[in-house]
Structures are given as structure tokens and as C-alpha cells.
Amino acid sequence: MASQPQKVTPDQANTLKSPEAPGDSSPAHAPDAVRSRKARTALVVGGGVSGLLAARELADRGLRVVLTESRDHFGGAVGAHQVGGMVLDSGAESYATRNASVAELIDDLGLGEARTTPSRVGSWLYLPSGPIPMPSSGILGIPANPGDSELRPALTAAGQRRAAMDRYLPSSVGAHQKTLGGLVKARMGQHVVDGLVAPVTMGIHSTHPNELDVDAVAPGLREGIRTYGSLGASAAVLRANSPAGSQVAGLVGGMNQLSEALVNDLTRRGVRLLAGCDVIAVDRDEVTQNWIAIRRQEGSAGKRAALTADVLVLATDGPTTVRLLGPHLDSDLLPEVRRGPEIALVTLVVDAPALDSAPRGTGVLVSDRVRTVRAKALTHMTAKWQWIADRVGEHRHILRLSYGRGPTSEGQSITELTLSDEQLMSLALHDASRIMGTSLSRKYLQGADVVRWKTAMPQVSIGHAQKVKAFRQNLTKLSRVASVGAWLSGTGLASLVPDTRTTIADLDLG
DSSP states (O other), X not given: OOOOOOOOOHHHHHHHBOTTOOSOOSOOOOHHHHHHSOOOEEEEEOOBHXXXXXXXXXXXXXXXXXXXXXXXXXXXXXXXXXXXXXXXXXXXXXXXXXXXXXXXXXXXXXXXXXXXXXXXXXXXXXXXXXXXXXXXXXXXXXXXXXXXXGGTTTSOHHHHHHHHGGGGSOTTTTTTXXXXXXXXXXXXXXXXXXXXXHHHHHHHTSSOGGGSBHHHHSTTHHHHHHHHSSHHHHHHHHHXXXXXXXXXXXXXXXXXXXXXXXXXXXXHTTXXXXXXXXXXXXXXXXXXXXXXXXXXXXXXXXXXXXXXXXXXXXXXXXXXXHHHHGGGSOGGGOOOOOOOOOEEEEEEEEEOGGGTXXXXXXXXXXXXXXXXXXXXXXXXXXXXXXXXXXXXXXXXXXXXXXXXOOOOTTOOOOOGGGSOHXXXXXXXXXXXXXXXXXXXXXXXXXXXXXXXXXXXXXXXXXXXXXXXXXXXXXXXXXXXXXXXXXXXXXXXXXXXXXXXXXXXXXXXXX
16 A cells, blocks of 8 residues: 655655656755746656656656656556557557547657548447447437437337437426436436446446536537537537547557657657656655655665655546645645546457458447346457458457446446456457357457556546546645646546646746
8 A cells, every 4th residue: 555645854855865856956045046946847747648748748848857657667548468469559549539639649749640540330239138239329329319210229119209308308407417317317218328328338438327427528418408409419419520430540550659659759858757666655845845756666675765856747546646735735625536447458369250240340338237248348459440450360350348347327336357367358258259149269269368457547426527626726726736637637538638738838837
């Protein structure tokens, strides 16, 4: 367990100061003189994409930067692993294209020619009644037209009639609802929540819609009801702004190249990158006003060392950030931040000609009401990305299954993550067979791997936007400190990249 934040005196800081530290080694002067000095050094704690990008932006502003990462690799959830002779993404394998921020970063890093889009064969839902094609209209499972015949496998006749009432209800109905599930239930009924929306959010966010802040996961959806007259119309407009096939993009060779390119770029800029460096506390020198980060010294029998800098940026997950900065902020205004659910991704490489026709499109989201399948989602990687299909060869397919649902609507917790890697691989073969409608036994398996993520997905609970706003307002009471990351910006690179850049651009270095 990480140590609790502790006070460090200026003398201790000088004693512990690491030779790699970016801190000023000149003698201490009067506090007012030091405070007026322009910042020259920066320390970034956390080596995911937000941390790497923050370090890049700080270096662009002329600071000498050190970046620390507690793990042995950089990039966080945008990483790589090798399975069946292929280098594949171990986490994120695409990015949302709702804004140009990620594409611009990719171009800036020299990866523009590798940008690619997925196949347009569509995706599927797996319901208690079986697999069905994903409805082609609306967002997050919310149908634009509840009367569409393609919804009949997912909704009963009564469910469709209830959902159709949405267009006749006053725009005020559901206006007070803060969760996605509450809003959809008020406008379209519980059948739509259970049959369409929950499979999508459980697959994407690992969280039931009753626990998701609607404004955080679907910005503009509630406002659209007032503007366009119904939830379905609002969902249709949001979908029209990102039509099928244009919502996401990726890179030939994998999104992991983004992290690699950022690391190489930082190295060229002279940024010092410290992997395996676990920061366990931060404090501030009352004389120099430097930020002091206490790190656990690996292989030194618990010995601790310190890094100092004029500027501190925390690019850690929410609970870690609150723990590190808590002693320096008003405790009454600190947000209560929960860790998101743990996730396990099981990648299977199989020789299976029956999958050549992409029987479930690019992948499947599984309803939490299905009892015969434990995975929450399956991505048919060779059907989704042509570059992968070209590299693996004829009749060979790559399937990636995701495990780790949050609590269901009944409050049940799923326990697949307690299984060993070998057991999870066996379960994934069973689930893939069910989902894809074809037998996939061990004899088809050419390679497999399990990647477990514990803090990759933040919890987007009710009032999330207000918590973020209050925390950042609280943070302004401290000079030369900032916090970035998905728990603040929202999940996904399309949210994280512009938020990180804006945060660092607004950081006062005077």
C-alpha cells in the first residue's frame, strides 16, 4: 500500500534530492524573490498519454522537464503486446473522431500516413434472445425511431409502443434526470434501457446507464430534447454529426505507435523519462516554493529520494491525484473519486475459416442480462481493421474479448477477473463460440494473451462534471500546479488530448 503524504522540510529535501531532479540547485533566497522568478523546471507525475502530452507542452514552453511513471513502460492504456507473432494494441485500438485534436497530434508526430478507418460492416448486440445487428440510428443504443422494424428483436411490441411516446411527451419530462438510464427510462421506458442502452454502456464504459452521468457520456443530449422536441430526435442529430463509419479511426500498425512516437519526441526534446519511479507523496518547500515529490527508491530497501521542480503536473488517476494533493487543498472541497472497474482483455488468435464472412460484423456488445456469455464485449479485430487481416493471412482471425463489468442493475458483481489467465483464455474461447455462432475449441487456437487494467477507465458517476469543476477551482489556490487525465477530461483520446493541451496552456509559469 502506498505511503500517506508526509511533510518534508527544506533540509530533508536537499538531502534526498535526486541527481536527475530538474530542481534549481542555487542557494535559497528570500521567498518573495523566489516566487517572482519565472518557472524554469517542471515535474510530470504519470506516464500515460496525458502525462506524455503534458510534458511535451511544457517543453514547448521552454521548461526543463522530468516525467515519472510507476510502471516499467510509458503510454498507459495506449500500449502494445505480442500475440501469435503479431504486435497488437494492448489497450485502446482506436480514437473518436468527433473533433480534430487526435488527428492533428498524429500528424504533428509524423504518423499521418498511418491513419486508417475501420470496416463499415457494422456491429451487433447479444441479447437474451440472441445476437442482432446494432440499430443503425441513434447513439449509445438510444433509437432515433423506436418504431423501426430492426428493433423488434430487442423490444417487445409494448416496449416499442412505450418508446414511441417519447415524441409526444413535453420536453420537460426527464429534464431533472442526471443519469443516462434515468433520462432514457423517463422518455422511452425501461425496455429501451435494458434491451438497447445497457448493453452498449456496459460494453463501452463497464457501467450500467443508471450509474452514468448523462452530461459526461452524452454531451448535448439533454439540451437536444428541448431543441428538437424528443430524445430520439436529439440522438438522431448527435448521430448525424458522426455518421456510421466515421465515429472512430486508428493507425495501421496500432494505436500503440502514438505512445511510442510521443516518447521518442520527448527524448529528442531532452525530457528526462523515469520509468519504475513511484511517487508516494508531494510537498512544497516553504522557502523556495519548489514542489517536492517523494519517490520510492527501487531496490534500496525502502529508501526514499526526492525530485524538485518549479512546476508540478499530476497525470495520475483520480484517487491517486486526490491523495497526493489532498494535504494542500481544502478537504471539504475534495471530490470523492472512485476507481473505475478493473478490466481484462483476452486476445485470441484462431484459424477459423467460418469467421471469414464476419458473421457478427466488427464486434458485439453483450447485454448484462445474458447468462450464457460472461464477456461484456467482443471485437473481431481482423474484420474491423483491414491492416490486421492483411498481416495475419488467410483464414486466421484475431478476437478480443473484454471482461470486467461494473455492478449490474441488480447490484450483482461479476467475478471473472478472479480467474487465472489460463482460465480466462478458456472462458474466452467458450464465449467467442457462443457470440460468433461457431465452435472455437483449443485446436483452433494459435496464440492468446491476457492484459489486465486496474485504473484505465475512470468512474463517470452522477455529478461528475460538477466534481471536476470544483476540483479544478480548488486547484487554482495553488500556484504552478495542474492536474490532467481521463478522470478529469472524460474517457477517450478525443477528450483527453484537447483538455490536456488547454490545461497546460493555461498554467501560469510567471
